[in-house]
Amino acid sequence: MEKTKREIYRSLAKNNATSRASIIGLVLVSFAAMLIVYLMHINHDRYVYGLSKDKSLLPLELIEKEDLEDVYEKGHISHFISLFYTVNQFNYKEQIEKSFWLIDDSGKRLYEDYTKRGHYNNLIQSSSDQYVKEINIVTNDENNFKAAILVAINKPNQKDARLYKIIVEGSFEKTAADYPKNPYGYMIYNFRETQYSEITE
Template identity: 35%
Template sequence: MIKNIETKIKLARFAVVMGLLAAVLIAVGAMYLSYSSAKEERSKIYVLDNGVPILLKRTDVAENRQVEYKSHVNMFHHLFFTVPPDNEFIKKNIEKSMYLIDDSGLKEYNNLRERGFYNQIMSSSAVLSIATDSVVVDPVTLEFQYFGKQRIDRKSSLIYRQLQTTGKLMEVIRSENNPHGVIITDWRTVMNKDIVNKRKKSF
């Protein structure tokens, strides 16, 4: 009789403890689901377009930062290495590119200008353009490597050059002239060599 009572008491205690644990787990689960639901709702934004509500979703800046880094590096190289035989166009592109880089960009521009690079472009009516192959950014050190091909179209020849540059990225305040909020530092050209040199046929 006594043993039966003790067994029942133990079973009752076990049932109470399990019930309490289940209640705690249910409460924690409910709180987590409630928090997740509220967080998801806060990430949704409704924008009116001509009176029609459009659902948008916020994203964390960090999620897209790698994309912005690569876009910034790509934008700078496009501005700096797109060189038509138009002095005003060159000046405007260089001016825009200087907002994206520190004085290492200005030093490279001055070196090219002093060597008569831009005068040669004007006199030969050459057109320089660049195509990006890839941009690699280290997420920890923010060091990057740029790989691209430069196309030099002259009257007598068509030249393709393999271009590789390297540098670092530094966070700054976003502005109209620097929408990504990044500055390139310690920029230098690692490789710039001809890979194709075709002579054009003269008629």
């Protein structure tokens, strides 16, 4: 009888220890879960989120919003430059018209200046293609930018294209995106060329 009692007490003690260990484990798991939720809360505005197929909220990419905005800003500027400076005798009016959706009246003034200088007439008469080879863009916190553009003009039966270095400056502001006219959702202001020189080397 005494032996049976001792075995019962041992069993109860063992079960009690197991229960305590389980409770401690649950407490640790709960604490870890609360810590994860807290860290997600304090960092929630640093990431871009979207809905998955099962409607769960998941991070699209672990890219901070600031970095993503920088990509969009430079993407918009690059998009305008590519449209405005990549032209030929057949598409230049269409390209320029598309570029006007991305910029204020400074774009039209620059186009009028090129027209007065006979730039587009020269492209038409010589059947030349003008295209952008490189774009390097730098922006700052005041929404100003500066870009170095390498433009090539290629004439038929010409061995090597003539290369031009163009330095441009301006500013930009965020606006409503309008695909396909303004896919990045920005507007360029006070765009101007500060340097235009042929590379002769």
